[in-house]
Amino acid sequence: MYTTASVLFKTFAEAGITHAFVNWGNDHPAFLEELERERVESGKTAVEIVTCPHEMVALSAAQGYAQVTGKPAAVIVHVDVGTQGLAGAIHNVDRGRTPVLIFAGAAPQSSDRRLKGTKNEWPMWLQDVPDQPSIVRQYMRFTAQIQSGKNAAKMVMRALQIAKSEPQGPVYLWARRETTEEEVDPEIFEENLDITKWPAVQAPALPPKVVSTIVDALLQAQFPLIIAANSGRNPKTVPLLSTLSSILAIGVFTSCPSAACIPWSHPNYIGLSFGGRNDLLDHADVIIILDVDIPWIDTAGNKPRDDARVFVIDADPLKTTFGWSHVDAELLAKADPEVALSQLIEAIEGPNIQGPAFAEKLSARKERLASLRSAWTNSLDAAERVETLASDLTTPTVPFILATLRNAVVTQTPSKGEKVLWVNEAISNYPLAWTYLRPEHPGSMIASGATSLGYALGASVGASLGNIVAQTQHDLVAAIVGDGVFMFSVPASAYWMARRYNTPFLTVVLNNGGWFSPKFSMLGVYPDGHGSTVSGQQLTVGLGPDMPDYSQVAVAAGGAWGRRVENADELQSVLEEAVRVVVQEKRSAVVDCIIQSI
Known part of the structure; x- marks a missing residue:
């Protein structure tokens, strides 16, 4: 029947x-x-x-x-x-x-x-x-x-x-x-x-006139900039964006990214922000906004130059499902990023970039980008070398934790870190996760692309199953979460599923003892208000850090391996063991890292 x-x-x-x-x-x-x-x-x-x-x-x-x-x-x-x-x-x-x-x-x-x-x-x-x-x-x-x-x-x-x-x-x-x-x-x-x-609708392309307008602007620009965020959801766009950036020496900046849009090591990748100040906007004379939900936040002091030429390329350039969204732009193009990037590359390859005049301009662009890249990465390298807080010589800093994790993955995985899938839901530490874990390959870091907390643990189980189906050969799935995110993620269910379906993953909890985001929002409106100097517990956004013991939730629910780390000196050995457990024993592992409390 x-x-x-x-x-x-x-x-x-x-x-x-x-x-x-x-x-x-x-x-x-x-x-x-x-x-x-x-x-x-x-x-x-x-x-x-x-x-x-x-x-x-x-x-x-x-x-x-x-x-x-x-x-x-x-x-x-x-x-x-x-x-x-x-x-x-x-x-x-x-x-x-x-x-x-x-x-x-x-x-x-x-x-x-x-x-x-x-x-x-x-x-x-x-x-x-x-x-x-x-x-x-x-x-x-x-x-x-x-x-x-x-x-x-x-x-x-x-x-x-x-x-x-x-x-x-x-x-x-x-x-x-x-x-x-x-x-x-x-x-x-x-x-x-x-x-x-029953095919999907064919991806739209840029009209020829739009292609020529954007290419002409890029050729004439002194400091062109591409802002990206979501184009990397399609892994095929990553080499295309890299190629376009390299051919014309265009800087790439990611704003609130949900996927790796360009390799971390690309010499023209010069910055990242989740709503903070983007000083590059003061200098860019041509800006391409490539599949971005929030290219900048005006109230954070961000604004392109008045004479900047701004072009938007997006499947939904008007953001028609947002109650409010607007960018002052010369041109809005409804197009697929993969198709659009291919068109732009094809249009500029040839006589457009021949001749000594453009060669001189290209050289100047490359020199400027090298300087910006060096300044950015040097500041990041300096921060990750700071092991502990100045006020507390045992509590590790977040850059140090993430850099130590990056190195532990290199030493403990068969691929030496080349085939790791990072699931990023660090929220208040989002930008630090991107900049210190340094995703290099298309599809090597994913995020929910949205704002409802509790995505990462379930997504890690699903990503592990997808890894098997798609034969992506990731040898480790690792989730980076805050302690609030861990609670929102229904951890008992997630780790039960991970054990039941043999989809082990590593979880690193950046435990600041509560939900920093509401406190951060309060400080944005009341920087010197009554609540500006009190603890997270006093503000009713605190969770601990003494309880719950997040790692032991996973142990009880899914037979995971779990440890809490409060001292920077023990961090490396614990992270290396956690990675080993996931890779070799095929068990989930949770490392609960105590960081500066809110």
């Missing part, structure tokens, strides 16, 4: 979905029965099921999986409460432009015993809400109700087609229990959709 649930799993598999991250409920009998039918008849299920004890972790895992593989995963949740349990991860996959297919069951609409799947348990009356998809609709690229098994396959394909078209993002399908229990004739189930007939 086949049901609508049979059709859904079959279509998922045919469309290339390999994993479904699930949290089952009373709306899923047909799914559980279908999975067992598949096991009985073929020895395995069409889609690998990853049981997730919390929906937030399920969607975060699906996001990490999609970021590594470039392909959607499925998430299956339970009625309205399961949809709500997806929590802030909904925001993350939306703003992070991650293609994920979410399917939610819904309460039966009947209590008639003649209908299979009708209401027969007391929670089903309470779960029958007027508009279940409205919970998530404003974050979705597409929402739809499946009303019959006969067209369920086409509904799935339409949803995936939209999810994979730019700007990519999540989609939400739902069906009542009577629908998922609907029996489907074998000929309906066995129908094969031609998946090649």
Whole structure:
């Protein structure tokens, strides 16, 4: 016997979905029965099921999986409460432009015993809400109700087609229990959709006039600058941006990045900011904003020169889903970064850059970029050599911790650190994680691309599964989180999953005893106010650091290895052992690093 649930799993598999991250409920009998039918008849299920004890972790895992593989995963949740349990991860996959297919069951609409799947348990009356998809609709690229098994396959394909078209993002399908229990004739189930007939929309290109305008501006500029953030979500853009920067000696600055957009070691990579002061804007006469959500923050004293020529290249240059966003620009271009970079490189290769006049300009640009790069990296190198706080000769500094971690990974992994995937949710220490872990390769560092805390642990599980599917050959997945993030991440569920599905990862907790971000926000408005000199505990944003013992949460929930580090002298040996445990013993490891308290 086949049901609508049979059709859904079959279509998922045919469309290339390999994993479904699930949290089952009373709306899923047909799914559980279908999975067992598949096991009985073929020895395995069409889609690998990853049981997730919390929906937030399920969607975060699906996001990490999609970021590594470039392909959607499925998430299956339970009625309205399961949809709500997806929590802030909904925001993350939306703003992070991650293609994920979410399917939610819904309460039966009947209590008639003649209908299979009708209401027969007391929670089903309470779960029958007027508009279940409205919970998530404003974050979705597409929402739809499946009303019959006969067209369920086409509904799935339409949803995936939209999810994979730019700007990519999540989609939400739902069906009542009577629908998922609907029996489907074998000929309906066995129908094969031609998946090649459901392509994503072709990535848009720059119009020829726009290409020539930007190229002419770059050739004439004295100090051109490219600001990037999200282009590296497509790993193919990384060598393209590197090439364009090298050919014309263009500086690259990353603003609130969510992925590695250019190799850390590239000589023209000259800065990074998460909303702080960008002094380069005072000098750049041509600026390309390449797939960036926040290129600068005006109130932080950032403003391009009045005579600067500003060009925006983005899948959504107007940021139409933001309540407010604006950049004073000469030109806004809706284009795919990979396509646009290829066009610009092709347009400048040739006679445009021949001749002594341009050679002299190019030489001057290179010299200026070398000076800026040297000043930036020298300041970073100096900071990472400072082991402890001046006021406390035992507590390690964050740059020292991250540099020690970087070196431990080099000594303890087979690839000498070349095949490590960093999952960055350090939040108030975001920029330090980027600058001291120094991601070099496309796809070597990922972040949620958004602001809802609790992404990293689930994403590390999903990324590990994606590593297997995509054969990316990462020999270590390492998450960098704050102590607040660790709490938000539903750690018991995440480490249980890591052990259950053999996806061990390293977690380094930068433990400042609470949530610094709310205090930082307060100081931004009241720098000399009553709260400016009091502790995090007094401000009610404190968590510890004495409790909880984060590493032991992971030990209890998932058999992990865990240590707390309070002294800089013991940091290197503990981090090296933690990396060894993950790489050789295939167990998760958590290092709880006590840093300066808020």
